[in-house]
Amino acid sequence: MQIAIDGPASTGKSTVAKIIAKKLDFLYVDTGAMYRSLTYFGLKNKIDLNNEELLTNLLKSMNYDSRVINNRLHFFVNSEDVTQEIRNPIVAKNVSQVASYPSVRKHLISLQQNIAGNQNVVMDGRDIGTVVLPSADYKFFLTADPKIRAKRRFLENKKKGINLSLEELVTAIKRRDELDSKQMVMAKDAILIDTGEMSIDQVVNSLMNKIQR
Known part of the structure; x- marks a missing residue:
């Protein structure tokens, strides 16, 4: 069985999917972590993120893996735990650009x-639900107002000691949505869920009820 959960950043889709x-x-596959990992290693190796060919060559040399450690999902690239590193602001700022390259997308989609x-x-x-698993048994598309999503990211960052203002995050999320818009298309047969006024438990229960039905 295949369950696809799509949507813009900070709608809760990764947490809900886990x-x-x-x-x-079921196996949880965080596709965003794959693109983030490439972005992180591109920055780490001082590769020009405007150079699609160099990034694609780097991607082909990467061995991606994930596993649960102490009840938490960890992401590994070439045996290096990059769980924390791929979530830093500089990676978040650049990942949409890296994910937009056709050769990068082709390799990771495969x-x-x-x-x-x-x-x-x-x-x-x-x-x-539209490209990777177009025949998925269940498709969901989560959405929420950018200001609500920015507030969620602000609270997450605060716990991590990352100091970005709410206004900066609203701007960043709107820019991210704009960059992601070419790839982010809701499948015609997907179920749309606005998570803005819902708790994570409520979103999970909503999806589970539909799956179990």
């Missing part, structure tokens, strides 16, 4: 489809 995967004992080919998966991203 919980649902755990409840169903990898994601291979992962989902022979096992039950919950996969979240921007175009899972």
Whole structure:
């Protein structure tokens, strides 16, 4: 079975996807972490993020893996734990540009489809239901007002000691939405859910009810 959860940044889709995967004992695939990992290693290796060819060559040398450690999902690239590093603001600022390159997308989409080919998966991203898993059994598209999403990111950053103002985050999220707009298209058969006034538990219950039905 394949479950696709799409939507813009900070709508709660990754958190919801992880919980649902755990409840169903399915594999959770965080496609965003793959693009973030490439962005992080591009920055780390001082590669020009405007150079699609160099980034694609770097991507082909990367071995991506994820596993649960102490009840938390960790992401590894070439055996290096990059769980924390791929969530820093500089990566978030540049990941949409990296994810827009056709050769990067082609390589990672193929990898994601291979992962989902022979096992039950919950996969979240921007175009899972339209491009990566167009035949998914269940498709959801989560959305929320940019100001609500910025407030969520602000609270997350505060816990991590990242100091960005709410106004800066609203601007950043709107810019991210604009950059993601070419890939972020809701599937015609997806179920739209506005998470703005919902708790994570409420969103999870809403999706689970539809899946179990």
